[in-house]
Amino acid sequence: MMQDIVLHAFAAAIQPMNLIFIAFGIFLGIVIGALPGLGSVTAMAVLIPLTFYMSPLTAIAFLVGVNKGGTSGGAVPAILLNSPGTPESAATAWDGYPMARRGEAFRALKFALFSSVTGDTISDLLLIVLVVPFAAFALQFGPVEYTAVLLFSFALIAGIAGDSPLKSGMAIFIGIFLATIGLDPVSSTPRFTFGRIELYDGLSLAALAIGALALSSVVMQISDLATKRVVDDFAANQAVDKRDRKLPAREFFSYWRTLTRGALIGSLVGMLPGLGVTLASFMSYAAAKRSSKNRDTFGQGEPEGIIATESANSAVVGSNLIPTIALGIPGNIAAALLIGALMMHGVVPGPFMLQMHGELIYGLFASMIVANLLHLLIGRAGLSLWIQFARVPRRIILPLVLMLCIFGIYLPSQSLWDVGVMLAFAGMGILFTRVGISVVCTVIGFLLGEMFETSLRQSLLLYQVDGLSILASPVAGIFLLLTIMIVARAIWRGSRKKASTA
Amino acid sequence: MTARSVVKRFQPGMPALTSILLLVGALAGLYVADTQIQVFGFGNQWPDARTVPMAVLGLLAVAAALRLVLNLNSAEMPVGPARSQVRVAIVVLSSAAALWSMTYFGFLPGAVFVAFVSTLALGERRPVFVIGLPLVVAFAVYYGGRYGLNVPLP
Structure with a gap:
């Protein structure tokens, strides 16, 4: 019985029209994702009207292809230009750009692509096997658990980003404060709008992320070139000999621990609605840095940094569909767009979806696996094109990126x-x-700020009579304990460092 | 330690100036919070719309003050001579001017102007890259956006 379902699903997935649109979706996703400011969400939003004329399976598989391509495409500007197009690629730039600067741009792009496809495949397999039990687990997460997880994430990210936890803490506070500008999510009261109607909707995440991460990096590179602090040697450094561009399978899979860990972290974060791709990539980066033997070389062109980030952020793509399919709750904006597309084709997501549209869902699962294979082929072919950009001098590329940021x-x-x-x-x-x-901490504070505020206020309203009742949730208790340990460790290490330099 | 070196230590550099800026910003935010966030109370409704922004601003003020105190005696990064930043200022000002002019003249002239000025500021002098490439890319973006993605640019 199960064999029949699987065979039918794969037969539907490999229909020529389906394959063509998946490949087209991945291609468009990579191209749009590689442009600063235009991530997978914009790509999906722009391309949804194209799906009106497709069958439901082809339409959803096409959009999933766009999402997969868009997520991995963000690594291209992060590695080649040090200007991550989306916040989830910010950690890729930390190690990808130094690798590219020392002439290993092609290898860095290969590490990113292969990690992305592997993380995505692991996540898709988890989605297929665990869609029902994982959804039940995700349902147990209430405001208290979310507050605890977000506090833990802030502490973790403050520990890895920047050179001092105090400075990173300041950056996170700024991000959360910026997220409070606009209408209050609970009472719809305007906050810090100073009478400007444009501020009622709050500040735009894209404007903050592209301005603070991508455009600032472009302007600083322009500044460094203009003031002759840095020589325009990026293009000249790139490896010409094909042997120097190779990434043997043995070398790539020697990082299997980081790869698997990243995929699992991405899958776990992805199945919890709202936490998002960026958090997954930073948690995975932090975990890889902590457990690596080469932790001192992180941030200086360590392949493990790219693998951890890319495997985690791509793993979110698959696991985000767990709450979407099983509960009808979109895990992030991309999943919300998918729900919209499903509804346009007469499919209502939710607990009955597997029962009522089983053929479509298993067809989608099979299409996702096929899409990973196509992603590998298209992405690999595209590397040769992207590397041509690495050969163009910065003084020509950077002004054009400036223009694309404005357009994006x-x-x-x-x-x-x-x-x-x-x-x-x-x-x-x-x-x-x-x-x-x-700056990354500010962007993450902003990204998670509204969710943190809402869940914190709901938790305080729930437990204001008896604060200790919060410990009734073991998940929240564990995450709060871990948060306290991380903060205490950061303070202890800071005071020890101060004492040793005194 | 001479008196001269002590005076040198207390010269605020960029990190200290940034901390002062953040401290003043956070305190100003706390000062205007009451007027900028109106809370319509119906009995005891804590936490309200002011709780999180004020808590975060308070924490930011404490952290900025703490950083100022902790780094009082550490070496500061100098602000640097203004002359070396002229080219950067040209790029930034041309971007702002192009943005302002887009409302009146449209995306195309503004985008070409930004790319033209930035490429020149970076020292590129070949006409094909200074004029040709910005024109080609700006036209591709403009018409690609308008006809490919159905997004009319200004």
Whole structure:
């Protein structure tokens, strides 16, 4: 019986029309994802109208292909330009760009692509096997558990990003504060809008992320070149000999622990609605750094950093469908767009979806596995094209990236206000980077700020009578304990460092 | 330790100035919070719309002050001579001017202007890269956005 379902699913997945649209989706996803500011979400939003004329399976498989391609495409500008197009690729730039600078751009891109496909495949297999029990586990997460997980994530990220936990803490506070601008999520009261109607919806995440991460990096590179602090030798450094570009399978799979860990972290974070791709990539990076023998070389071009980040952020793509399919709750914006597309084709996501549209869902699972294979082939072929960009001098590439950043921010909102906000955050990003405050922490604080505030306020309302009742949740208790341990360790290490330098 | 070296130590550099900026910003935020966030109370409704922003601003002020105190005696990164930043200022100002002008003249001239000025500021002098490439990319983005993605640019 099960064999029949699997065979039918794969037969549907390898229909020529299905394969063509999956491949087309991956290609478009990679290209759009590689442009600063245009991540997989924008790609999916722009391409949804194309699916009106497709069958439900082809339409969903096409959008999943776009999502897969878009997520891995973000690594290209992160590695080649040190300007991550999306926040989830920020950690890829930490090790990818130094590798590219020393002439290993091709190998760094290969590490990113292979890790992305492997993480995605592991996550897809987990989705197929564990969709029902995982969904039941995700249902146990209430506001208290979310608050505890978010506090733990803030502590963890403050520990790995930047050169001092205090500075990273400041950056996270700024991010959370920026997320509170606009209408209050509970009472819809305007906050810090100063009468500007544009601020009622809050600040745009894309404008903040692209301004603070990508544009600031572009302007700093322009600054370094203009003031002759750095020589324009990036292109000249790249390996010409094919032997220097090789990445043997043995070398890649020697990092199997980091790869598996990243995929599992990505899958676990992805199945909890709202936590998102960025958190998964940073948690995986932190875990890899802690357990690696080469932890001192992280941030200086360590392949493990790329593997941890890319395997985790791609693993979210598959596992995000667990709450989407089993509960009808979108795990992130990309999953919400998928729900929209499913509903447009007459499929209502939720607990009865597997029962009522089993053929479509198993067809989708099979399409996802096939899509990974196509992703590997298309992505590998595309590397030769991307590497040509690495050969163009920076003084020609950077002004064009500047132009694309403006276009990327204008595209989703069609508002010059967001472009202005992006320029302002670029200034903040430059200042913070120059003084060693982690911009990534600000972006993550902003990204998770609204969810943190909502779950914190709900938890405080739930437990304001008896604060100790919070310990009734073992999950929350464990995460709070881990948070306290991380903060205590950071303070202890900071005081020891201070004492040793005194 | 001479008196001269003590005076040198207390010269604020970029990190200290940034901490002061953040401290002042956080305190200003706390000061205007009451007027900027109106809470319509119906009995005891803590936590309300002010709770998290004020808590975060308070924590930011404490952290910025703590950083100032902790790093009082450490070596500071100098702000640097203004002359070396002229080219960067040109790029930043041209971006801001292009952004302002896009409302009146459209995306195409603004984007070409930004790329043209930045490429020149970076020392590139070959006409094909200074004028040709920005024109080609700006046209591709403009018409690709308008007809490919159905997004009319200004």
